[in-house]
Amino acid sequence: MSDQGIISEFIHKILREHSYDDVVATSESLILSGLLDSLAVIHIVVFLEEHFDIDFSNIYFDQDSFDSIDKILNFVQTNKPE
Amino acid sequence: MSSIGHNISYDFYRHACEQGQRTALYVDERKWNYAELAEQVACLAGWFKSRFPSGGANIGILANRSAEAYIGLLAALWSGNSYVPLNSRLPAPYLRTIINRAEVECLVIDHHTSPILNEPLFREQRALTLISPLEAVECSSGHLLIDRRIISSLPRLEAPVAVCSDQTAYIIFTSGSTGLPKGIAPTVANVAWFLNATQERYQLRENDRLSQFNDLPWDPSVFDMFSAWKVGAASYVVPSRQLFAPAHFIREHELTVWYSGPVQIHQLQRMNQLKPGSLPSLRLSLFVGEPLLREAALNWQRAACNSLVENVYGPTETTVVCLGQPFSDDPLCVTPERDHIAIGSPYHGAHVKIVDEQKYTLPDGEIGEIAIGGPMVTPGYRQAPELTAKSFVSLPGSKEHWYLTGDLGYRTTQGVFHFMGRKDNQLQVQGVRVEPEEVECHLRKISASAEVAVIGWPVEHGLVAGLTAFISPPQLEVEEIRRQLGTILPAIMIPKQIDILPQLPRNRNHKIDRNALRSILEERQETP
Numbered sequence: 068m069s070d071q072g073i074i075s076e077f078i079h080k081i082l083r084e085h086s087y088d089d090v091v092a093t094s095e096s097l098i099l100s101g102l103l104d105s106l107a108v109i110h111i112v113v114f115l116e117e118h119f120d121i122d123f124s125n126i127y128f129d130q131d132s133f134d135s136i137d138k139i140l141n142f143v144q145t146n147k148p149e
Numbered sequence: 150m151s152s153i154g155h156n157i158s159y160d161f162y163r164h165a166c167e168q169g170q171r172t173a174l175y176v177d178e179r180k181w182n183y184a185e186l187a188e189q190v191a192c193l194a195g196w197f198k199s200r201f202p203s204g205g206a207n208i209g210i211l212a213n214r215s216a217e218a219y220i221g222l223l224a225a226l227w228s229g230n231s232y233v234p235l236n237s238r239l240p241a242p243y244l245r246t247i248i249n250r251a252e253v254e255c256l257v258i259d260h261h262t263s264p265i266l267n268e269p270l271f272r273e274q275r276a277l278t279l280i281s282p283l284e285a286v287e288c289s290s291g292h293l294l295i296d297r298r299i300i301s302s303l304p305r306l307e308a309p310v311a312v313c314s315d316q317t318a319y320i321i322f323t324s325g326s327t328g329l330p331k332g333i334a335p336t337v338a339n340v341a342w343f344l345n346a347t348q349e350r351y352q353l354r355e356n357d358r359l360s361q362f363n364d365l366p367w368d369p370s371v372f373d374m375f376s377a378w379k380v381g382a383a384s385y386v387v388p389s390r391q392l393f394a395p396a397h398f399i400r401e402h403e404l405t406v407w408y409s410g411p412v413q414i415h416q417l418q419r420m421n422q423l424k425p426g427s428l429p430s431l432r433l434s435l436f437v438g439e440p441l442l443r444e445a446a447l448n449w450q451r452a453a454c455n456s457l458v459e460n461v462y463g464p465t466e467t468t469v470v471c472l473g474q475p476f477s478d479d480p481l482c483v484t485p486e487r488d489h490i491a492i493g494s495p496y497h498g499a500h501v502k503i504v505d506e507q508k509y510t511l512p513d514g515e516i517g518e519i520a521i522g523g524p525m526v527t528p529g530y531r532q533a534p535e536l537t538a539k540s541f542v543s544l545p546g547s548k549e550h551w552y553l554t555g556d557l558g559y560r561t562t563q564g565v566f567h568f569m570g571r572k573d574n575q576l577q578v579q580g581v582r583v584e585p586e587e588v589e590c591h592l593r594k595i596s597a598s599a600e601v602a603v604i605g606w607p608v609e610h611g612l613v614a615g616l617t618a619f620i621s622p623p624q625l626e627v628e629e630i631r632r633q634l635g636t637i638l639p640a641i642m643i644p645k646q647i648d649i650l651p652q653l654p655r656n657r658n659h660k661i662d663r664n665a666l667r668s669i670l671e672e673r674q675e676t677p
Contacts, residue, residue: 085645088628101238101640105393105579106614109419124421128394 070119071140077114078136081107093136108133115139121146155337156309157318157344158226161378162187168381171355175402176216176386183381186220193224193257193282194306196295201254204229204310207320209253210365211235211244211262214386218365219374220282221257222319229310231317231334234365237262241270242637243330250332250532251320254278255295260286314338320531321368321465324583324642326573328590332531339468340371342524344379346496347372350473351406351433355381359406362387362395362413367581368469369408369437396422396452403430407453410438410580414445415610423452431456437463437470438580439612440489440568446476462492462568465582466540466552468525471499472566484567489611492558492568499523500549503560508544511559516569519558522549574663576605578613581641588616588634588642595633596623600653602661603644606670618644619666621652 068076075093082091087102097103111133115121121143132142153159161183164171169184197208208225210232212218222232233251235244244265248256255278258266263286265271266279271292279288280295288294317334325331335343353359353376361373361384377384391398396417399407407428414436417423431453436446441460450458463470474482474493484491495501502510503517511517522544529537540553557569576583585603592601598620605613623630627647634643654665 104615104640105416106609108393109416112420122421124424127397128420128422129390130393131390 074139075136096134098134119143119147151311151313153311155312155314158223158309162309164381172383189220190223191305192300194228195303196300197228198306199303206230206254207233207251209233209235209256211256212259215259217259227309229312233320236366239639241268247322263288324587326584326586328587333465335468335527343468347376349497353380357382357405359384360404362409368465371469405432407431407434411436411441411445414449425451426454428453434458435461437461439577442489443483446490460490464554467521471496471525492566513560513562516559519554519556520551522551526550526552576613578641596620596630598623604666616644618647
């Protein structure tokens, strides 16, 4: 599966856990819109660490870069180890 | 008694006159020195003075983490009025309720928040006076917009006005178990006490850089701003997009004082951003709002290696906080039953007792209700005399005004206070005070279920992360119930999960058995 597919599947799983069953567009705001809360952000972080080997310890963390599937994909591509 | 010294903005003004080039505020990537900020404040205060010549009006601050917010609240105080910080993320009906209950006369807005007032709900009722002190904002017709041009056409108010010590400083709303939010209105005397007591305890200096992390509608923000401005120090507003993981912000600006809830420790820890020695600039770190676990305090202490780490405690009703316990490796600073840091000893001038149901003081070691007395006790709930009479009381043998916190605790023979949970069902959800009865009241109306109960669940790192509801069979789909709740209640108060049970368990007193409901959730967690 493509990175985008993996991220999209995970985000929709979290959304369902938040009782949101619709499909979101890859550009749709997830956090600023209030669909997901800060605890969901933690789940996203854990997922990205485990799945893409991203080390968050030295990353300048900006919530904006997690606000949509597109942005998360961009974040993963920038920060994934070579 | 009326005096210029009672005006909370007076120290800010004094620093603007004496050392105007010092940084007062960092917000939106800009540093404001005392003189620049005071100039904007004096302009807006001039408009308030012409509109409310005798002061005492309630000025809503519908602006977040923007210069407008700070200019607005300082100008409100400077001109002898009160400020009402408003959370722009609230659903429109909730916000409208607060604006009406606080009798807000006008609203300071910024370009992030002005679109909210285009909501039909705000247009159909009485027109509001909106103030945009800096840049022009887009705003629908129907409201009266006061912009910079109008403000600057009026004479400035060059110095803060004298106010009476019983004048309201600000009004903050917290969740109320009757279904309506409760308004708490500290006086300028209450706030002056708090600022003096914190200065005595923490000895802030003019070269300190304080975090302004806490949202304005949560009263620890009073410390973030006014404790800094009292001594000529700077308040650094953490941008919204960095609230989640603020370690970088602390390092970038070499903050010396940090103040937040303990949940930030867990978040940074989880993201591996709390490495030992990584926050060396901090010299004081205060944690408030929820129990501070020993392990969390230790993790922060290792990162903020030069900092005093202190757990602080106090309800909004007694003006921000009034007890504190420094963290150390002394086992006496830990509440052994719960492995969190004790709430410690009272700030200078605060009196704390543990009382029984008849309000008599209990001996050391016995668990009872925490009562707080002294100059920090606020006058009571606005427009709610019955609620006020229940919690703001006199105690046998004391002439002071006491507030019964509803928190349980005990005092050790060494004089250290420990927190042991709530007497009622009140919760701290991600640091926000929530009365489950308020959620239940709306849930009952919407679902038309015979029985409803709201539980603090899930619990992560010993802190309540969200709400779960149990209801008897409803008239609507669960999703529709959640959707409707979302239109009237803040997001934090919406149950993440709503479970339907044929009927809810009852205890021996025929009350809904919340412990039994919690056990259902615990069992479910253990057997996924």
